[in-house]
Amino acid sequence: MKLLAVRRLLRIQRVVIRYRLDDLMFALPLPWWLKITRFAMPWRWLPRSRQELNRGARLRLALQDLGPIFIKFGQILSTRRDLLPEDIADELMLLQDRVPPFDPKQAMALIEQQLGAKISDVFSRFDVEPLASASVAQVHAARLKTGEEVVVKVIRPGLKSVIGQDLAWLFLLARQAERLSADARLLHPVDVVADYERTIYDELDLLREAANSSQLRRNFEDSDLLYVPQVYWDWCRPKVLVMERIYGVQVTDMAALADQRTDMKLLAERGVEIFFTQVFRDSFFHADMHPGNIFVSTVAPWSPRYIAIDCGIVGSLTPEDQDYLARNLFAFFKRDYRRVAQLHIDSGWVPAETKLNEFEAAIRTVCEPIFEKPLKDISFGQVLMRLFQTARRFNMEVQPQLVLLQKTLLNIEGLGRQLYPDLDLWSTAQPFLERWMRERVSPKSLFQNVQSQVEQLPHLANMTRDLLERMSQPHRKDPPPPWEQRRDRWGLRLVGGVLLVGGTVTAVSGIALDSVQAWPAWLMLGSGFYLVVRR
Structure with missing residues (x-):
């Protein structure tokens, strides 16, 4: 374990103590032998400096201090009001777009560095105060020189190191869980953490977000269900995204939705x-x-x-x-x-x-x-x-x-x-x-499947031919002795029999299911027949 990861663990422990998050754990219906452990925790004997904060506020501030991975966890929890007490759900809602912003001067410097131009050369207006701030980035309102109202999204500086330290601990816990618990192995915790690692690092690449937005916009073009803002690709970079500014009511603003x-x-x-x-x-x-x-x-x-x-x-x-x-x-x-x-x-x-x-x-x-x-x-x-x-x-x-x-x-x-x-x-x-x-199962869908299968036939035929040539003539310049040829011949016939049976089962299953996926099965049948009857 790297030294930075150890320091990160100590910071997590300090945050837990500072906001007394252990109170949330001991409020649960725990066994008596776990409840008495609180008397062995030295900080619980110290004066409480944050008694004015309720439990929801303490949890929100702790997640906020711990960084993007913990903030995202709080965001997910905030959507399940049916599973949380109301006071905690109300506080966690604030993590969705009201995370404290970082210094606007840092944001402007990063934008200029990414765009390779002065902000005044790109935008006719740029609002220094952020429009919104979240766990990974913050957003500034602006107007392009061409007149379009846009928002400029910029990644928070220094995130990668913090995320790397948190992920190191998550991987350690996942590996230990897989090693110690059969139930945990069924959950594949290491694979889940690895998948989350890819997801969180992908989120730090705003070019990927821009591409995703463009695809989603195209999927719902002219739709009455969903609108996705336009991306201005000329001003998009790995850490800066410029897109159309939208005007709407936040979906949780029940009062505004009722008013309209x-x-x-x-x-x-x-x-x-x-x-x-x-x-x-x-x-x-x-x-x-x-x-x-x-x-x-x-x-x-x-x-x-x-x-x-x-x-x-x-x-x-x-x-x-x-x-x-x-x-x-x-x-x-x-x-x-x-x-x-x-x-x-x-x-x-x-x-x-x-x-x-x-x-x-x-x-x-x-x-x-x-x-x-x-x-x-x-x-x-x-x-x-x-x-x-x-x-x-x-x-x-x-x-x-x-x-x-x-x-x-x-x-x-x-x-x-x-x-x-x-x-x-x-x-x-x-x-x-x-x-x-x-x-x-409509005719149109079946025709499209047939077309895609037919397009694969030349490739499958070439693969089959190459496989048969390698199996029948492994060394063209130095043919094997007769006894090995006989042994290889019976081996090829065995392979051919397997292909015949597998092709028959696959073809029959495909036909029974009205699926055009039985096409490759005919290749298996032909290959098996060739291997069985060849001299």
Whole structure:
């Protein structure tokens, strides 16, 4: 462990002591032998200098002092008002866009360094006071020489070293957890931390955020659901982003939304539709949708339109993951627990030797009490937690590629219930998912799949030919002796038999599923037949 990381741990300990965060832990229903440990902590005997602060303020200030990784954790928590006491949720809301800014002179110097020009040469007006400030960057309002109103986003200086130290401790804890706990190994904590490491460092590259914003804007071009501001690429750099300034109401400003008579039910439903559209139609979703990044247009409040900013973190899913999630959701809400269990086994999330009946019974035991409630009262977060607790018995592994999706779904659910408490997440999402499933087997979709498979045929044919040549003639200039040729011939015939069987099964499965993915199977059949009958 590096010396800087050790110093970082000591700083974390000082912050915990300064804001007496151990009070939050000892307020929980702990075993008696843990509660008595507080008497062994020397700082608990010292005078309290911050008694005027409530617990929510102390937690917010502590996370704020500890830096971007901890601030982001607080931002995620702030969206789950159904899981937090009101005083803590109110304080954590302030972390979304009211983090104390850094020195504007530093910001201006960094902007000029990145742009290679004076601010006065690029902007006809530049507001020194920040418009907003968050964990990773702060934003200044400005006007380009060409007249467009813009915002200038600039990265906070000195973040990489702090983030590196925090990640070093996270990796250490993850490795120790994997080494000491079988349950922790199912969570793949090292993979999760590695995935978060890539995400947080990607967020420090504003060119990547600009590209993400452009893609999301293109995906929702001319849409009544979502508007994404325009990026001005001529003035974008790795640490500076210039984009169109938007005017709207922050999505959590309930009073302003009520004053303009916003249709809150439609607003909540459109948020869910946007999420499922991004996940299933585009496989490109905004994965940092906390309320500080979401606004509502002031135009046509009876048909509200969202405005999204800060696209530094985005996620995507493979077609297999999309199909798995859609089928699981359908089976889950139809209470088809056997189908849910089978999908988990087929996807490899639980071992293939898992007994289907036992797994089905365990899922039913967890889910039936939940479904006794109206659908609008069912929390997806609660469902996820209970399902995981059950699946641990069957060695279910958490998929790191879905961590962003789960976090975003929890954000959307928390926001939707805040806007419209009676939101029925499932009835809102069901029509979209049914339409998406129908489109997947439509003639147009099948034709596109056929076309993509046909385009791959020349490449597959070349690969097959090269493989067969290498297997049949490993050394062209020095052929093997006859006994090795006979042995190789029988080995090739064995390979050919495997290809014949595998190709037949794949072709039949593809045809049975009305899938054009059976095309590569015909190549396997031809290759196997050639290897079996060749002399």
